[in-house]
Amino acid sequence: MLTVFLQQILNGLVLGSNYALMALGLTMIFGILEIINFAHGEIYMIGAFTALYFTTFLGVPFLLAIPISMVGAALLGLMIQRVVFRPIIGKPMINGMLLSFGLSVFLMNLSILLFKADPRSLESGYAHANVQFFGLQITLERLIAIIVAVIFVSFLYLFIQWTKVGRAMRAVAEDREAAQAVGVNIARIHLLTFAIGCALAASAGSVTGAIFFVSPIMGWAPAIKSFVVVILGGFGNITGAILASFILGISESLGSGYISYAYKDAYAFVILLLAFLLKPEGLLGGSK
Numbered sequence: 001m002l003t004v005f006l007q008q009i010l011n012g013l014v015l016g017s018n019y020a021l022m023a024l025g026l027t028m029i030f031g032i033l034e035i036i037n038f039a040h041g042e043i044y045m046i047g048a049f050t051a052l053y054f055t056t057f058l059g060v061p062f063l064l065a066i067p068i069s070m071v072g073a074a075l076l077g078l079m080i081q082r083v084v085f086r087p088i089i090g091k092p093m094i095n096g097m098l099l100s101f102g103l104s105v106f107l108m109n110l111s112i113l114l115f116k117a118d119p120r121s122l123e124s125g126y127a128h129a130n131v132q133f134f135g136l137q138i139t140l141e142r143l144i145a146i147i148v149a150v151i152f153v154s155f156l157y158l159f160i161q162w163t164k165v166g167r168a169m170r171a172v173a174e175d176r177e178a179a180q181a182v183g184v185n186i187a188r189i190h191l192l193t194f195a196i197g198c199a200l201a202a203s204a205g206s207v208t209g210a211i212f213f214v215s216p217i218m219g220w221a222p223a224i225k226s227f228v229v230v231i232l233g234g235f236g237n238i239t240g241a242i243l244a245s246f247i248l249g250i251s252e253s254l255g256s257g258y259i260s261y262a263y264k265d266a267y268a269f270v271i272l273l274l275a276f277l278l279k280p281e282g283l284l285g286g287s288k
Helices: 001-031 039-056 064-090 095-115 140-162 164-174 175-181 188-213 219-235 238-258 265-279
Strands: 132-133 136-139
Touching: 001 039, 001 136, 001 140, 001 164, 001 219, 039 064, 039 095, 039 188, 039 219, 064 095, 064 188, 064 238, 095 140, 132 140, 136 140, 140 164, 140 188, 164 175, 175 188, 175 219, 188 238, 219 238, 219 265, 238 265
Parallel strands: none
Antiparallel strands: 132 136
């Protein structure tokens, strides 16, 4: 029984890794640009399709396709931020919500038109390699998902805490006017933040696409759950988002294993409801 329980915890860490990469991007974009980006799931999906294209048609190794998809998503993010969101920075939040929702619908339908709705398999080459330790078992593909999340989350944390640009990003998140007054280029920070958020979403999409499948609608459920994570962790709180991601991933895995897999997408909302009742400000509160 203990082994089964620990196996479910391990599976939950895989899910939590995916949610962490997604939610960190959303958290940064909200904390710095004050935009709720409903199109984040479509960036996740585009990252997966980019990795699929490079591995299937160009023969690029899967581990190399991940950073390629991140670069592509970052460039797309730069364009989206400049063209779509930059004109409404500082405007009421509902403007950004409506724009991002429209962008989400557009990107999803464009992907259906280009790639069709049929799920596709992204072959990583690691799906049949198993790693065993302490009686637990995990495919190398799923282990890579955890490792990728640890690497990028750690890099992001160090970048934000110890670099000049990272300190500027934190300053903008705390007080945009004060940061601008001391010489911080707000427009550049906004562009960089959106690019990083999109790159993180693409890394999650690439890894998860290999574990499950790639399709134009694959980003919907992870995006919704990532919003739950952002709310649960406290709007704009990066540490809270990471903690909430793994709480959600483990809860979903345990619920699927011990209650019913059919309700796996509902467990996130049960947790969100409990959070609203017990700690409405989030696990660690907001960033400000």
